[in-house]
Amino acid sequence: MPKLYEALAEAFRAEGVDTQFTLMGDGNMHWSTAFSKLPGVHTVHVRHEHATVAAATAYNIATDKVAVASVTCGPGVTQLMTALPAAVRARLPLVVFAGEAPINAKFYNQAIDQAPLVQATGAHYIAAHSLPRMMDYVREAFHLAKHERQTVVLGIPYDLQKVEYTANTPYETSAMYKPSGGRVFPDPEVVAQVVDRLAAAKRPILFGGRGVQWSGAREAMIKLADRCGALLSNSLPARGLFHDHPFGLGIAGSYFTALGREMFETADVILMIGTSLSYYVGGGHFYNQAFKIQLDDAPRGLRDGQRAAEMYLRSDALAGIEAILAGLDKKLGAGKPTAATIRTKELAHRIATEPADSMTFDIAPGELDPRAVCDAIDAVVPKDWDMVAGGGHQAYFAAQMRGRPAERYTTIREFGAVGNGLSYALGVAAARRQGRDGKIVLFEGDGGLLFNIQELETVKRQGYRILICIMNDGGYGSEFHKLRADGIDDSLALFGRPPLDAIARGFGLRGHEIRDVSVIPKLFADFVAQGESEVWNIQISDQVTAPVIRQTIKRGHGNM
């Protein structure tokens, strides 16, 4: 007789899951093993439960598919408390297969009330305790994940998983219940108001978030910007959305370039599409004077404690853009220009040539300016390679690389947690034909790497080839820059510079210390020519502060 865990594995496969990130224990090992044996399943056994969820979320960004994370009960679940809020806040669909303590045991030392822990992260918990309803729970988990972009933890007592189970009917997938309500079309009256604003705007900017990618609205958004003479810009998660447009300003919000800030500060209308307008991009920090319009399928007036916009158009991104385009033609006549004057040849030249930040700093000999490091790496890495970013102060610099499409950029920063870069790179490696073609570059801090350095073993065992660029400033940059600004002793945030290249070699990978950017082209050619992951221990100055941290210091709060 088949066991329930086998039927559960089959159900996950029927939901289209082809990749699991797992760390085994009593509560999930039977299920995880059964799932790994199913045709087409790729299994990545990581070394800390945190990485199961963090990698699965990156996998989702890289593929748009739901991966599963799998952990045991009790301590397996408590380890997820940092990764789950990040997934929830970034609205990345995910199903976690978690064991629960045996439901029939009088005592079990790993038992803990898992539901309130998970719920406190904002994730949805399903306690799957009824045998006859077991497949309903799986279907509901995937329905919430796929159609409502929720993070779901499915907890199943592991003694139940081992009972004999024969389904009377074939598994009905969540897709069979997907509501086919069509796209959300905008209210014509509100469209007319938006059209009036855009037709009269002299200095309009169109700003896009991840929702533009989810809705497949990038080309339409470019068409609208061209139609109304607007500049284009995007959020950090959608970095590169308009990488190939001469009036693409790049990231706005905390990660502004100097020119981007100047343009936003003098904009008169900003149409923000497919973005929830979080604290870091919305509100009045950077562009108080502009009239902000939000086009989203779920606009919110009050977001993160501040007014999101002055006008709201509720719509699917693509449907909304198409309606505005039609409205502009109707109002002005087909192809007739709006009042916009912001696009000039001179501005296009500035966008193409001006550095993101040109502040100068004193840099000690043998240490590097992180901006020069990123320029050197940008010059040699082909534009179609995946760029993955961890967190911390260092993340600003690599985010400013140009000409790289949004589909090849992965970062999740919504919970402000550091230490995730390696997990994200594992997720992207699993997404790209199991990661062995080696077209993945990770940027991470020394601190961030050391949070989860055990995952170098996973990288090695999986045979993934990732270029791991560690921006080593000898400590917790975000902390020591802020401590210094406050005139407080910074020594607790300075750790020295561990030999991360030698440590990588200890894991069986390659490693190089970099103290001179001129070696980068040759090192990169060597990386391409061989088949192993590499850690570049890049010695950057602890004096260079990114604009984002200079702003944070000025405002006196915020995290990195």
Ligand SMILES: Cc1ncc(C[n+]2csc(CCOP(=O)(O)OP(=O)(O)O)c2C)c(N)n1
């Ligand atoms: C899980 C977690 N712990 C602590 C912090 C506070 N924190 C923010 S940035 C940072 C330093 C990270 O160091 P590193 O990865 O080397 O990046 P750097 O800031 O030096 O560029 C720390 C500890 C955090 N954001 N998340």
